[in-house]
Amino acid sequence: MHELRKDLLLGRWVVVLKDSKGPDYYYIPSPEETGECLLCQEKSFSKEILRIGEVDSWKVKVIPNPEPVLRVEGELGRRGVGIYDAMNSVGANEIIIESPYHDKTPEELGLEQMRAVIEAYKLRIEDLHKDARLRYVLVYKNHGRLAGAQFNHPHSSVMATPIIPKRLKEELDGAKQYYGYKERCIFCDIMHEEISKVSRIVLETSHMIAFCPFAPRFPFEVWIMPKRHNCAFQETSKEELDDLSHIMIELLRKLKALFGDLPYNYVLHTAPNRIPRRNHWHTLGDDFHWHIEFMPRLQRTGGFEWGSGFYILQTSPEDAAKFLREV
């Protein structure tokens, strides 16, 4: 019998199939390489927002997205449009160039390079939190065209939005409700459960764990979480960031060993911008716990997933964790 499982945080249900499929089950079309790489052409960068490393031996650079969806200039201009709501697309939209080399990823370049990428995440969140118009800073990575990547050059993206995105709001609300009921952090509870059960753990270090969640959306989905309760990524310690870099490298190497160059996304979920606003202290997210959701894009979604928010898993999280631990 297959099993239906409920996500503790969002209340989403998933179907975990009984006969878990191994890595060979997932077919990955090879990525297309198209034209000249924009991120290789340093001279075309209109502006350098951040550089880690020296001018001529840089590790990581942050530039404005050449085709920004959100722009830093201007007022929000909230307005009604008939019965609907709209506002101007104020915000920030940046590209984090993760490597000076088009075909060398941070996990291939090693710990120091990955650490520089993670440092860039932290510095950009810190900086963007100073802008009182912005409510949320979303850091994410699309790798591979099938995962929506804009470039083939290793890169992450930053999107700072004037609203708290719906998915984050749901997480914050879920965490707050749980806290109200149990007086404990839902993520800390999940972490203790996972550490005591072991079967879904992929990697564990002194400060961080990586595990396959009980009710994920994607096969081989992995969440990475600090052991210390902390809602804000920018308040992470040096040791925690070192551990995170190590875990990211190991996880990417493991996935590559199982699937080759797979398309994936990961998203950093951290607390919203905490500049105090009228009536908004109660949503500031101290009951939240930052984490990274890592989503291999091995399976296409269809009408069922889009229409129901319900997911079908061909590989159980326990088996996925086993494959990832043992590779």
Place this chain on the structure above:
Amino acid sequence: MHELRKDLLLGRWVVVLKDSKGPDYYYIPSPEETGECLLCQEKSFSKEILRIGEVDSWKVKVIPNPEPVLRVEGELGRRGVGIYDAMNSVGANEIIIESPYHDKTPEELGLEQMRAVIEAYKLRIEDLHKDARLRYVLVYKNHGRLAGAQFNHPHSSVMATPIIPKRLKEELDGAKQYYGYKERCIFCDIMHEEISKVSRIVLETSHMIAFCPFAPRFPFEVWIMPKRHNCAFQETSKEELDDLSHIMIELLRKLKALFGDLPYNYVLHTAPNRIPRRNHWHTLGDDFHWHIEFMPRLQRTGGFEWGSGFYILQTSPEDAAKFLREV
């Protein structure tokens, strides 16, 4: 300046880009044809759940999914698994074969064929609502491998679940909240707004409208809705179903004229199974309004969409509606 728009029902925000892209912008990889078609091999069907038409000149057949995710047999077995929740995958998982011909779609075969498909949707919902263990009947269509289709043969799917899926629960909650505030149906209000504004209307008949929603997830997304307030698809009148069949054919022809054989999903959103249960009368959805959400899969989703529930539209709904009206 791009525009941020809020979805009235779910509170989801989307970015509508200023310079709308025309149909040529969207590249569609051609679908792969693989092996023998299971749905062409009538003798392999273990069971026929429903047939519309005569034994040897049938129009539409409904069969159990040969690899069911949910099964009709057994008890729900709700249980705790550590701190989490799980239950058995009780439910129904059926395939609606929309055409006796592998390469002739209902829209190609004409009104009578499409009407038979729509009739099958209605009959299956009616029948599955008799099972008190089932809370929701989801009818949807995946067309094209990129849209998650299991077969190339024209087909829709039925998934009856023992829980109300998260996405539907959100819609029901959104509709109920709006009703509580305004004492009006949110979908009726949206429909009146669209009919009075005209710019997002794609098709209109006496009983139905098709329009591009103000804040969709996908470019060229279209919602189809009955003009009469009615939460339950199975209570739709004969005339309404005739109109719906006409609208479906026209919409599919228009999309094909713009994009060729594009991958798409559509999902029927109807009220949950209304067998009375303790404490559940209040979620029965009389403030809901059935509709079909039609989603062309012209763009890949990435970390931003998955992490935020926020969508970026390369084509505004007003321009999409214009392209669809004029083709």
